[in-house]
Amino acid sequence: MIRVENIRKTYQMGEVEVRALDGVSITIEQGEYVAIIGASGSGKSTLMHILGLLDVPDSGKFEIDGTDVTRFSENQLAAFRNKIMGFVFQQFNLLKRTSALENVGLPLIYSRSNGKKNDAPKRMLELVGLGDRMSHHTNELSGGQQQRVAIARALVNNPSIIFADEPTGNLDSKSAKEIMQVMSELHGRGLTIILVTHDTNVANHAQRIIEIKDGKIISDKPNLDAPEIPKIKVEPEKERRKITFGLQLFRENWVLVKQSVRSLLANKVRTALSALGIMIGVAAVIAVVALATGARKAVEEQLSQLGTNLLMLMPERRSRGGVQQGAGSTSRLEIEDGEAIRNEVEHVSLVSPTVSGNAQLKAGNLNWNCRIEGVNTDYEAMRSYQPQLGRFFNAEEIKKRSRVCLLGLTPVNELFGGENPVGKQVKINRQSFTVIGVLPEKGSSGFRDYDDAALVPVTTAMRRLFGKQYVDRIEIQIDEAENMDRAQTDILTLLGQLHRIGNRENPFEIRNLAEIQETASATSKILSILLSSIASIALVVGGIGIMNIMLVSVTERTREIGLRKALGARGQDVMIQFLIEALIISFFGGCMGVALGVAASLATEKFSGMQVLITQNSILLAFVFSAVIGIVFGLWPARKAAKLNPIEALRYE
DSSP states (O other): OEEEEEEEEEEEETTEEEEEEEEEEEEEOTTOEEEEEOOTTSSHHHHHHHHTTSSOOSEEEEEETTEEGGGOOHHHHHHHHHHHEEEEOTTOOOOTTSBHHHHHTHHHHTOOOTTOOTTHHHHHHHHTTOTTOTTOBGGGSOHHHHHHHHHHHHHTTOOSEEEEESTTTTSOHHHHHHHHHHHHHHHHTTOEEEEEESOHHHHTTSSEEEEEETTEEEEEEEOTTOOOOOOOOOOOOOOOOOOOHHHHHHHHHHHHHHHHHHHHHTTHHHHHHHHHHHHHHHHHHHHHHHHHHHHHHHHHHHHHTTOSSEEEEEEOOOEETTEEOOTTSSOOOOHHHHHHHHHHSTTEEEEEEEEEEEEEEEETTEEEEEEEEEEOTHHHHHTTOOOSEEOOOOHHHHHTTOOEEEEOHHHHHHHHTTSOOTTOEEEETTEEEEEEEEOOOOOEETTEETTSEEEEEHHHIIIIIIOOSSOSEEEEEESSGGGHHHHHHHHHHHHHHHTTOTTSOOOEEEEEHHHHHHHHHHHHHHHHHHHHHHHHHHHHHHHHHHHHHHHHHHHHTHHHHHHHHHTTOOHHHHHHHHHHHHHHHHHHHHHHHHHHHHHHHHHHHHHHOOOOOOOHHHHHHHHHHHHHHHHHHHHHHHHHHHTOOHHHHHTOO
């Protein structure tokens, strides 16, 4: 039973107040067939919208089966509309690009009843005589057939009340007669029919006619001329198997996904342009991260070639009078210091006293200037300098200050044209040396070529080449990384004792190459984050594009949103659908962006020679970022759609 008492409704049209309903009171019993008639603007449609819970009165009392519905929340109103009410609209309000069967099944998406069977839409279409037109799209149906589909949709949730707003207004006389016959049959099945029309011939099919004018009821009387409507016995539905909540929830969301995909495919170009921004952003993130990761990996590899767990001991440089003094001006390091460190400091595995300098190399009529390193036998293992040709010098050659050397690849190419130089003679600072080996390739870093070098025994370099009595530095390898700090302290303590430093400031310093590697890696990581952040701006721009497109979509589909809410969709249902559409665009753009980013990275590596490293984390990061972009920038349009008033949305042109 429906009972309204003294309800009022006023609309503000600019500065003019329009009183659509002015103190209306009516009661409609279960099973009645009521026609509400009146001229255009009389308030009849407003009354039907309020009775159908599509609109709310400004004041008054409204009860359905004794329940005051004026206090219902939006979700409660949606549930009431979905379960006990069915709507037949003058404009049909069928979804385009969908079949008759899918249109009829639309209210089931928003039904919270787990007892619905999937054959209900088929049964309703057969009931209205469209059993053979189920798979036809709306543009393949006549006006009368479209209205029958709308009636079947109104019946699919087995409602107790049918609201029909000018159900024959857009039909020819034959189709109108057929629709009114269907309405009579529905009433015969025990449904309450509330029909709104301005046509007295249509109203005469009802058993009760309520006439409204200027927002007030001026007549409410039974229709003595109404045709006899035979009662139709309806078999009660059998108890149906319940669907679990999880399965039902999955089915509802899967239907929303399918409808979202259909909506996006209906505007392929617009969807593709929306995804383009995400695609470019994802590709930029992947390519930039791949380049930055590759560069960091290359730096780490080059630093690792210097050796692991290395300490470099050298005399401290000091300033006097604002003038930077050279290393060794206040202290000296000797070869014997290296031997003492090897023998007396724990955790020391390898030691190499080292001197360095540049020298002129000559082979035949070719000259080349390169860096000369004077080292001992430990240097081979310490710096991974196992010769690719020949051998390393031995302890006996160091002791005798032998004129032997190992050449890097650069002087080999410059002096010998890449041929095997082992056993040949080369002059270093006009002294003849025998080439006994070729060093492994080390590559270059920035402006330094690590292959442009030659190694000679440390004693030979000191006495025969550079005339030095002291070494420039002592390179020390520690057994384990966790012992580095302890070893540094012990080394400085030992040198203090050997050089009788006493209470004076220790004039030696130790550089930890592991710390240099960590600093370089940290710098590369910061650079990678910075570049990725810049590339992510493209993703944000793509997200703004999605937001714009979704806002346009909300505007274009305002009537569809109103229809969905009239059929029982809650605000969150509408929001979820638009968020799904935004996520689909982001996912599609993300997939294309991954392919483009990988291709761009590989092309960069091939044509520029730069090392790139594509990681799963970068791809995952790009995907997550694109999903977040879809949610964040799709949220505002989705919320806007969810907040639309159903009746205002249905009236939108």
